[in-house]
Amino acid sequence: MxxxxxxxxxxxxxxxxxxxxxxxxxxxxxxxxxxxxxxxxxxxxxxxxxxxxxxxxxxxGRLMTQKVFFRELDTCGAPCFFEGKDHIINMRCIIDMESTFCVNFYPEEANVRFATCILCDRARESWCEVVQNLELGEVESMTYEYFVTKFKREFVLSIKVQQLTQENLAL
Missing domain, CATH: 1.20.5 (Single alpha-helices involved in coiled-coils or other helix-helix interfaces)
Incomplete structure (x- = not known):
């Protein structure tokens, strides 16, 4: 010790x-x-x-700035839209897009960007023609509702009119 x-x-x-x-x-x-x-x-x-x-x-409203990427949308099985000859199928594409956006909680400003990415082949070409007729500011500030209106006019109503015209001519 x-x-x-x-x-x-x-x-x-x-x-x-x-x-x-x-x-x-x-x-x-x-x-x-x-x-x-x-x-x-x-x-x-x-x-x-x-x-x-x-x-x-x-x-x-500053918390709604989550960053989302197209690969997330693609991974969840986002529908691809190929311009169809049936206005009902084209309208179904809008419904499928909205369901995908809703389920994944995408912010509003990402919806237009993603919706335009879903367009394929002739549908994308048609959409590019629609966008070329718009002013630059109008394209950048486009809301999803405006996109849907333009989409319906281009891919739903015009095809419906064509179908009705063909049906009337066939009579």
Whole structure:
């Protein structure tokens, strides 16, 4: 057993261990609860601050800026639209697109971009012709509702008119 000399008194190894144990016990009994309480208060304060910012962002609509990529749309089985000769099938494409957008919670501004990516072959060529007749600002600020209106006019109504014309000519 070793003896430690501290000032004018000497302590044995056992005495030093007892002193350390008492100090640790005192710290855990007196100081630790204050320290834990302080840390908890700080954490709660940070959480409330973040919640306040989150609520303000939510109310201002700033949380709807999630980034989405076409590969996510493609992975979920997005329909490809090939310009058909039947207006009902073409209308079904719009319904399928809207279902895909709704199920995946895509933000509104991504819907037009994705909808135009779904168009294939002749449908894409037809859509490019439609877009060429629009002004640049009109294309960039196009809403999904406007896209649907243009889509219906190009791929649903015009085909329906053609079918009715052919039916009347056949009579």
């Amino acid at each position: 070793e003896t430690f000399i501290v000032g004018e008194s000497s302590l044995s190894e056992r005495d030093v261990c007892d002193i350390i144990a008492k100090e640790i016990s005192r710290f855990m009994r007196e100081d630790m609860p204050r320290l834990i309480s302080f840390v908890m208060e700080e954490m709660i304060s940070m959480i409330y601050e973040r919640l306040r910012v989150l609520q303000a962002d939510l109310e201002a």
